[in-house]
Amino acid sequence: MSAELRRVIEAAGNILLGKQEVVKLSLACLLARGHLLIEDLPGVGKTTLAHTLAQMLGLHYQRIQFTSDLLPSDIVGVSIFERSEQRFQFHPGPIFAQLVLADEINRATPKAQSALLEAMEERQVTTDGVTHGLPEPFFVIATQNPSHQVGTFPLPESQLDRFLMRLRIGYPERAAERDLLSGEDRRQILKRAGAVIDSQRLAEYQQRVSAIHVSDALIDYCQDILAFSRDSADYRHGLSPRAGLAILQGARAWALIEGRKLVLPEDLQAVLPATIGHRLQPAGDSAEPHGESLVMNLIGSVPIP
Amino acid sequence: MKQPVDFTVTPAFVTKLSLMMALALLPHVANIPVNISLYLLLLLTWRIAGLYWTRLLPGRWLLLAATLISILIVYAQYQTLLGRDAGVALLGMMLMLKVNEITKRRDIYVSVFISYFVIITQFLFSQSVLLTLYLLGVVIGLTSLLLEINRVTPPRRPYQPLISTFKITLQALPIALVLFIIFPRITQPLWNFSSEASARTGLDDRVSPGTISELIESSEVAFRVQFMQPPPPKQQRYWRGLVMWDTDGYSWYTDDKQVLRSETIKLMMIDNPVKYEIFLEPHDEAWLFALDLPLEAPPNSRLSQDFQLRYNEPVTKPINYSLHSLTRYGMTRLAPGLRRRALQLGDNVTQRQRDLVARWRADSADDRAIVDQALAFFNTEPFIYTLSPPRYPGNPVDEFLFEGMAGFCEHYATSFSQLMRIAGIPSRLVLGYQGGEYNALGDYFIVRQYHAHAWSEVWLEGRGWVRIDPTAAVAPERIEYPLRLAFGEQGAPAMFEIDGGGMVAAMMRHFTHALDSANIQWRRWVVGYSREHQFTLMRNFGLDSYSAMQWSLVTLGMVAIVLLLVGLNIVRRGRLLLSPAQQGYQRFCNKLSRIGISRRSYEGPMDFARRAARNRPDLARQIMAIVDLYIRLRYASQERDGRQLRLFARQVRQFRPRQR
Numbered sequence: 001m002s003a004e005l006r007r008v009i010e011a012a013g014n015i016l017l018g019k020q021e022v023v024k025l026s027l028a029c030l031l032a033r034g035h036l037l038i039e040d041l042p043g044v045g046k047t048t049l050a051h052t053l054a055q056m057l058g059l060h061y062q063r064i065q066f067t068s069d070l071l072p073s074d075i076v077g078v079s080i081f082e083r084s085e086q087r088f089q090f091h092p093g094p095i096f097a098q099l100v101l102a103d104e105i106n107r108a109t110p111k112a113q114s115a116l117l118e119a120m121e122e123r124q125v126t127t128d129g130v131t132h133g134l135p136e137p138f139f140v141i142a143t144q145n146p147s148h149q150v151g152t153f154p155l156p157e158s159q160l161d162r163f164l165m166r167l168r169i170g171y172p173e174r175a176a177e178r179d180l181l182s183g184e185d186r187r188q189i190l191k192r193a194g195a196v197i198d199s200q201r202l203a204e205y206q207q208r209v210s211a212i213h214v215s216d217a218l219i220d221y222c223q224d225i226l227a228f229s230r231d232s233a234d235y236r237h238g239l240s241p242r243a244g245l246a247i248l249q250g251a252r253a254w255a256l257i258e259g260r261k262l263v264l265p266e267d268l269q270a271v272l273p274a275t276i277g278h279r280l281q282p283a284g285d286s287a288e289p290h291g292e293s294l295v296m297n298l299i300g301s302v303p304i305p
Numbered sequence: 306m307k308q309p310v311d312f313t314v315t316p317a318f319v320t321k322l323s324l325m326m327a328l329a330l331l332p333h334v335a336n337i338p339v340n341i342s343l344y345l346l347l348l349l350t351w352r353i354a355g356l357y358w359t360r361l362l363p364g365r366w367l368l369l370a371a372t373l374i375s376i377l378i379v380y381a382q383y384q385t386l387l388g389r390d391a392g393v394a395l396l397g398m399m400l401m402l403k404v405n406e407i408t409k410r411r412d413i414y415v416s417v418f419i420s421y422f423v424i425i426t427q428f429l430f431s432q433s434v435l436l437t438l439y440l441l442g443v444v445i446g447l448t449s450l451l452l453e454i455n456r457v458t459p460p461r462r463p464y465q466p467l468i469s470t471f472k473i474t475l476q477a478l479p480i481a482l483v484l485f486i487i488f489p490r491i492t493q494p495l496w497n498f499s500s501e502a503s504a505r506t507g508l509d510d511r512v513s514p515g516t517i518s519e520l521i522e523s524s525e526v527a528f529r530v531q532f533m534q535p536p537p538p539k540q541q542r543y544w545r546g547l548v549m550w551d552t553d554g555y556s557w558y559t560d561d562k563q564v565l566r567s568e569t570i571k572l573m574m575i576d577n578p579v580k581y582e583i584f585l586e587p588h589d590e591a592w593l594f595a596l597d598l599p600l601e602a603p604p605n606s607r608l609s610q611d612f613q614l615r616y617n618e619p620v621t622k623p624i625n626y627s628l629h630s631l632t633r634y635g636m637t638r639l640a641p642g643l644r645r646r647a648l649q650l651g652d653n654v655t656q657r658q659r660d661l662v663a664r665w666r667a668d669s670a671d672d673r674a675i676v677d678q679a680l681a682f683f684n685t686e687p688f689i690y691t692l693s694p695p696r697y698p699g700n701p702v703d704e705f706l707f708e709g710m711a712g713f714c715e716h717y718a719t720s721f722s723q724l725m726r727i728a729g730i731p732s733r734l735v736l737g738y739q740g741g742e743y744n745a746l747g748d749y750f751i752v753r754q755y756h757a758h759a760w761s762e763v764w765l766e767g768r769g770w771v772r773i774d775p776t777a778a779v780a781p782e783r784i785e786y787p788l789r790l791a792f793g794e795q796g797a798p799a800m801f802e803i804d805g806g807g808m809v810a811a812m813m814r815h816f817t818h819a820l821d822s823a824n825i826q827w828r829r830w831v832v833g834y835s836r837e838h839q840f841t842l843m844r845n846f847g848l849d850s851y852s853a854m855q856w857s858l859v860t861l862g863m864v865a866i867v868l869l870l871v872g873l874n875i876v877r878r879g880r881l882l883l884s885p886a887q888q889g890y891q892r893f894c895n896k897l898s899r900i901g902i903s904r905r906s907y908e909g910p911m912d913f914a915r916r917a918a919r920n921r922p923d924l925a926r927q928i929m930a931i932v933d934l935y936i937r938l939r940y941a942s943q944e945r946d947g948r949q950l951r952l953f954a955r956q957v958r959q960f961r962p963r964q965r
Binding site: 304 | 906910939
């Protein structure tokens, strides 16, 4: 494992106790230039995770709390008539940051949601005919409460597809939780902790992800997985080519974190639940709303060529 | 990473499998003795009880002991372990013992495949359509269990494997049908078990009073008949079997050598011949039945000069044949030798018989009148037609005629024939069946054992052999209506089904007729689909220019090509065309598999190497080196690097793990 990246993970692990795997995956998502969706109950550390990552990687961080009365202009910014200059002046919104935490995204109306998602996709914002580029790197961590909670607008499937990964944090283990309950306030530790790398290094790492080698054998494996999801009767829809790109990109980033120059099937399997869990729906009216067990079955069903 | 759901043998699954295995065996209950069936049930109960009280499950030694006991039981029952019946009993025991041994996935495969085999053995006993449908259902059930254990994900609904199997079966059906029709048929069966027959009921080649009335209790089917035109009336539906020329006064028989010599017979046709097809059940004797009188001999049989059909071998399996018959006919000449035989008498002729005949002779102008007198005698004297005739131990004919006066058809036929011979009229006894029950659904007649009948034929100058049925003179209902099979006390008159029974009886008859009809079609088109039928079909398609051998080769060639194409498709889809690196890796995995470390199909090389190294730290270095090379070849896209490839191949070759 790359030493620098390991330090990032370890440092983040000190704050988000017992969640190494989640930290690693979210770092992989970031290195793969993808956006991250965290879906879990309130209070398990979604915001902390986003905050920690921003801190460790030395990113400019903004948080947008999504509410049902949030307007698109509250996200992207607004043009205001400046009397002194006799013209409209664009006041950038909170989205102009390197790491944006879109908290509880499913509490906002679809209109506000799509403003964010468009910005994510295009990596730029257009108001009044003027295009404003977003900072580089640009990384959105959206959090979402489980959709069966009251007063939410669950993201439609097409929007879910824009997130490279969907993670769930889950409750901490007993020992980790004990440390959390008995130890110092995590926010204080976070304030003290400095950045491990800066955005310059981060950009370099992102470059290196693209250079990780993907062999024909691995592409075969990826295609077999896509084909299985399309042929099997267990899923409502098969995976899209974009899902295939996401899988490979995620696997590359994972391989980089593991310190490899090439992608192994194991890397692909490691990122698979996070990259396709939100893109797969069970066929029929299954009681299982999340895709993780579906992904496990899929991994078990597709032999490695 | 997490593992997919692995299949574990659950009690529910064992119950299902045991049930299917028992169902596969069930029809054999009719073929094996009751005590063996009970023993099999005991073995099954043992397993089911074991589901609830696990302690009951037999260990290895107990199971071995049970196996030996089972073999001993079979041997005690049959005095052999070979042959159809003992073999099936043994197979049943092995199957039910296997039920007690289902613990692993492998046991399930073995159990299902033994069950398939048991299902095949069912056809050694019966090939009826009902059994076939039943067994098809069992096959689907068993296959769905195979499907269930081979699923990676648990089925969403419990009956889903069953539906899938049903679909697979439907998909297989056209292939089965095509192969059934075109695949060359074997004329000789591969096994010849069916001759190992139990005693079958049927007519004997020797008749004495009482032989037919024994048959009358059996409702087994003797044969079925389908007419190609409107059937003759019931009074003419006499089914000729054997003709008896010789008598010692007690029983009638025939000396084959003398009668079967062929001779040209001039026959006058009074009516047009009737065409029909007979589906004969096996009766273990070498003769066939035909409507009185057959005009030709079906394949593998001869027509004797007294119009018996002799088959080349005992009929041990169902056969069909088509025939023409004349119901009304005349003949001109009786050879002197035959006339002598037709007048020969036993030593039981008494004076009162001679007196009776002399009285008729005095009152009659010709032979025909004597016949009428005799029939009138049976009709007017207090003769009784009974299913339970008294025994006539001394001189049967004499005691029947003058003392008992109660008898069944053979009593009347034998006495009548003997009286005719005393009167100097050549006569002979004919044995066969009379009537038959019409199956409206299949438009054919079922002739059962209780239709067995005996009648006489007398030679009248100018007319030839004339059928005389003295039974009809006593009890015309015998010919008109079916017998009611209620056996009264000895000598009680027979009853007849004149009203056709109640509604329930009618429904039952309707049902049995429907079933019988389905069976006969099944036998005609499926079981009876012979090489001859196949060639006829080929000729209709203009394919008859091939010889049987050529045709076999062509069919086999076609099958081979189809299999090859299917196989290639599987290879292409399954990417079984492996690269050298993959082949090497495969060998490496196989070697590890032999020492108990098998790679799961979804397990990546690094995961597998780590697991293997954890299991066998002594091999860790070698394993890691090989997997490292493999990863470089395969995932760093260096497969074309010949040097590395050779290194990899050598390392795999030198990797010789031993079981610890």
